[in-house]
Amino acid sequence: MAQSVRCFCMQTSFLSHILHLPFCCEKVREAAYGLIQEDERNEFHSSIGRLLHYGTQAKNIDDMIFLIVDQINHGTIVDPQQRTHTSQLNYKAASKAMSNSNFAAAYFYSNAAIKLLPKNHWESHYDLSRSICLVLGNAAYIDGHIKEAISALDNILSHGKSLKDKLDAYYLKIALLHARQETNPAYETCIEVLKQLGETIPSSVEPEIIVEMVDKIQSKMKGLTESDFMNIKTMDSPFHCSLMQFYNQVCYISYFVHTPMLNWFACKLVEISFEHGFNKYSALGILRYSMALGGKIIDDEEEGYRVGKMALKLLDRFDAPDLLPMAYLCYYGYIAAQIDPFQSCGDMLKRGFEIGLSIGDTQVALLNGVHYIQKCFLSGTNLSILKKECDYQMRLIETHFQSMTKMYVLALQETIAMLIAKEVPSNSTLSDQSKELEFSQAIIFNNVIQNFWLGRWERCLYYAERSSASSDIGQLKSIMIIFYGGLSCFRSSRKGASKKSKLPKQAIALMREKGQQSSWNYQSKIYLLEAEILSSLQENDRAKFFYNSAISAARSSKFIHEEGLACEFSALHCLKYGGKKEASILLEQARACYTTWGSQVKVASVSRLLEKCSG
16 A cells, blocks of 8 residues: 555646645545555655656756755665766755855755765866855854854865865855954964955055045046946956955955055055956945045045945945945944934944845944944933843854944943943943953943933043043044033033133034034034033023024924933033022923933932932
């Protein structure tokens, strides 16, 4: 009976019914399957897979590949030719799984594919071996099987016949080293590959040389329209495409290990693009060049914004969704954040975060996530929502071993928890790590933010005045540090702090400058600083006018936390002149704002002030 059922099942017509028509009763299928001996079932499945394969036209094989391979893999294959053929099928399945972002499946199929090849497969099946190891290395890395990833890539580097055959493996291994925080080896390997490609890479570059490179590029960029940009010839040289790929990679890694070289690498990407044509990496090179325009090299943020916007369009031209997470990080994290509303930048950074996760670019996804939380914080997003986002990202960091972003998220997580209820998260290890990183980018920004909103004016001022000790502070962070430091001077109990410190004048000058580029982000800050200056000068009526202007501007920009702050400071000004009734109204408004923001600490603080007003 079992033999009869098996023979019957092997008929193509029956298989067609199995695949396309539902059984009237599930029990019939179970009974039929139960008639097959258990020790024969694996071979039965394997036979079905082979029959499906032979009965499927080559052009339709992709549609059936997972079903075919899953069935064939049940069996034990002895014949060498059949093992090689099955290895090819598993490789096809792995490639399709990678394109579908199903990295666990890609790892499973590529692992099966390499095991089916003979021992001397690098000699007998060189191209197939290289292709399988490349998919295996990529899938294993993304799926968290680091040792297998390194082994697969090292196999290619050991057996590759030429540098050309090894380039993809080098690229993946460098990315893997960087993800594991082996940043120096990653950087050195990248430099070595570029040297093998014939490039001369200096160990350091004088700032004057970079300024000269930027000036030359700027002269080419000036006047270029979006249409001109989109019509520049496409790079058709595989050699120069490889150069661009590794220059792009070393440019990213240099930010973490050799920051002074970052702009030099970015300029090289743009120079090669103008000389040999554009490709998808040209977009990232131009975006990083645009960052240089808005940074310390050249102070031309509006031109950086214009050029950066055109660079994003290039990614559409080259259909490069794999580079979107990095492009969004550069543009919305740094360039557009100087001009566009924080809220819209946050929305796009969230998109970069989601795209990065979907394509397996976890590290860049999480960097987008950090900037997303930061922009949302500056926008006044509800703190409980941000706390959940931090918790989610911390789980991802632990799952994917992304320790590089851990410090940034921990710092934000602690700041948000402190502002909600003055509690340090139970899982936080930030205080242990911050002893040696007291003035690092993540720590100093969050120390200023925490101390300001908790009313620790002297501590806030302490960190703000020493912010120049860290050369790594990002530009937007630096702007906000100066703003909060400037406000702290007026609240500090240190005698004459607002007169002795340079921060108030620096803050108002900087806010006015930034306000010309983005009134949405900075107008309420300008008004609040003006009000504090006038209050300190005892110009009561003018101070009230600017406090009211700050409240209106913050409300218009939907910065609920800054609206609350302006109401609170305005109330304190009124109390100074005996206006208890007016102060009470303003404090009620402040409490409502802080409640919406989700800061229990600020709600409690304002409530105590209200009690004093009514007492």
